[in-house]
Amino acid sequence: MRDNLAEVKSIRAYCHTALRHIVIDDLRNKRTERLDEEGMEYKKTAPQTWTEAEQYELSELLQKAVAQLPALRRQVYELHELQGYECNEIAELLNLRIDAIHNHLSRARKQMKDYLMPLMK
Numbered sequence: 001m002r003d004n005l006a007e008v009k010s011i012r013a014y015c016h017t018a019l020r021h022i023v024i025d026d027l028r029n030k031r032t033e034r035l036d037e038e039g040m041e042y043k044k045t046a047p048q049t050w051t052e053a054e055q056y057e058l059s060e061l062l063q064k065a066v067a068q069l070p071a072l073r074r075q076v077y078e079l080h081e082l083q084g085y086e087c088n089e090i091a092e093l094l095n096l097r098i099d100a101i102h103n104h105l106s107r108a109r110k111q112m113k114d115y116l117m118p119l120m121k
């Protein structure tokens with residue numbers, strides 16, 4: 001992808017996405033420990049891989065979680081997390097203080113967590 005980096009609009013967003021994919025791959029490749037129900041011994045199990053249907057379902061859940069955010073909070077979240085804008089750039093675009101941007105991001109993440117956690121159980 002080095003040859004295509006000139007075409008990337010936001011290097012920060014590109015790096016964030018690449019790092020996220022690297023971490024996910026690393027977590028999937030690591031072996032996890034589970035308790036054996038009979039002997040209470042640890043045994044190694046291979047990590048679960050996601051099917052296309054599960055990935056699609058997860059993507060749908062994330063879209064619903066973002067959609068349930070209030071308009072301004074959703075806009076701040078999308079600009080920062082999905083489009084890769086810096087907090088100070090978002091503050092200028094939306095004519096808000098930078099601490100307000102930080103508050104919106106924090107509340108958006110908490111609200112999304114509160115929305116998604118019951119669905120993951």
